[in-house]
Amino acid sequence: MADQPDQHDSAAWLALRDPAYVAKVIPPLRAAVKGYFRSEVHGLEHIPDGGALLVSNHSGGMVPMDVPVVVVAFYDHFGTERPFYILAHDGLMQLGKSVLGPAGFMPANRDNAIAALRSGATTMVFPGGDHEVFRPTREANKIDFAGRKGYVRTALDAGVPIVPVVSIGGQEQLLVLSRGDRLARLLRLDKLIRLNVVPIIVGFPFGLTPGFVPSLPLPAKIVTSILEPIRIEDEFGPNPDIDEVDRVVRARMQDALDELASRRRFPIIG
Template sequence: MSAETFDLTARDETWVKRVLPVLKLVARTYFRSEVRGMDKVPDGGALLVSNHSGGLMAFDVPVISVAFADEFGADRPLYTLAHDLIFTGSGKQIFGKVGFLPAHPKNAVAALRSGAATIVFPGGEWEALRPSSQSATIDFHGRTGYIRTALEAGVPIVPIVTIGGQETQLFLNRGDTLARILRLDKFLRTDTAPFAFGFPFGLTAHLPPNIPLPSKLVTEVLDPIDITAEFGNNPEHDEVDQMVRKRMQHALDDLARARRFPVLG
């Protein structure tokens, strides 16, 4: 099944309700997650635009999903746009049942026009695998497609920021040079292959993934952005993107200043 024809009905509400208690246990107990402002997400279709943290085992998706279900109930659909690789093999059935969609514009627009909230991480693996020294930095790697998606679907953007993910292990570099040498952009569609230090494998280069440390994850949902109301009917996408990232960076800076210790929060 191609990304362009992925079926929204693959999401299984019964399956979601079975998985949510497990995700909640991990989010609330292991990562001591704290989510503020989820009530700001408006009714109907809304594009949730978030920074991405935590490497190959990023847990910002479960944290946001649990908080969303707590606020609106598991009956309200929430879709997550994700890398094609997770849909290989049995991943298509497993992740499709809990609302994951290949990160293709047609999938995003279809989900949003159906009235569902949809999460996108514009920075993708580039941001999730950034050095720990840049944990409080918003970096979408120049990707602005989410602006076109929101405009085409006619929905607001809801920015979300999370801090703590880059403390689940010590990411030493981004590894973009190594990724180019290994041609990972061609084989895995990734521009990064960072060296990271964690448990139980110690120093690794991308793989195998270490078990995340129990870093406290703090998430804040910002006020919705009506693009046409703020920028008119023919907005410059770069200008909108700059504004979105500026607001997210300001909020992330506030979370970073309030954080007293790495991992502990």
């Protein structure tokens, strides 16, 4: 496990996932998401058998707990033998090295996504990526994929349904003042390390800092809804318009997120 596979070596990444390793890491993750973040996940019955692309919004800055919330709920419901892969940013995969691969994480690119889906695995993607995870707090309950629609083509090419997933509460772990898009472009971080933001946050215990300085996330209650699958060709025909599919996916996710927001009584408390 000392060497990491090439980012596009899909077979190697698929083989890294270890159900026994997953079984060991789930208990401490469960304690964190159920205890500290009081997580709830609804709609797991909407995840179909076989390959399915879970498409989720993304929140929480450097500590996006919406990921382990879904991971714990998935394995508690289906068991650790059922394959589940999470497509993650290159930077995270470099930091994680041999830790994340056995847990089912793989670099977020189309080769890996299609390979996982065609193998029959449930696969999760966050199209908004760093753009959405560092959206300003005033836009906390907004679905924002930054115009990225590749997930639709990926689902079509793999012949699998899209399962929309929405979470609320993750963006209450910290206060995001600015995403820092312009600064990232000025520093050419998008070209150097595929990073499109340099956020400014207020977090505990360091106060006002760049968003890449780790802070202790506030214990915000995270609630997740898994929506009914969208079988693209059944719903949109044999030659679907990618823009229209993306619009419908985001609209359904926004409606679901608005519904979660309408039930939320207080920030952090839930």
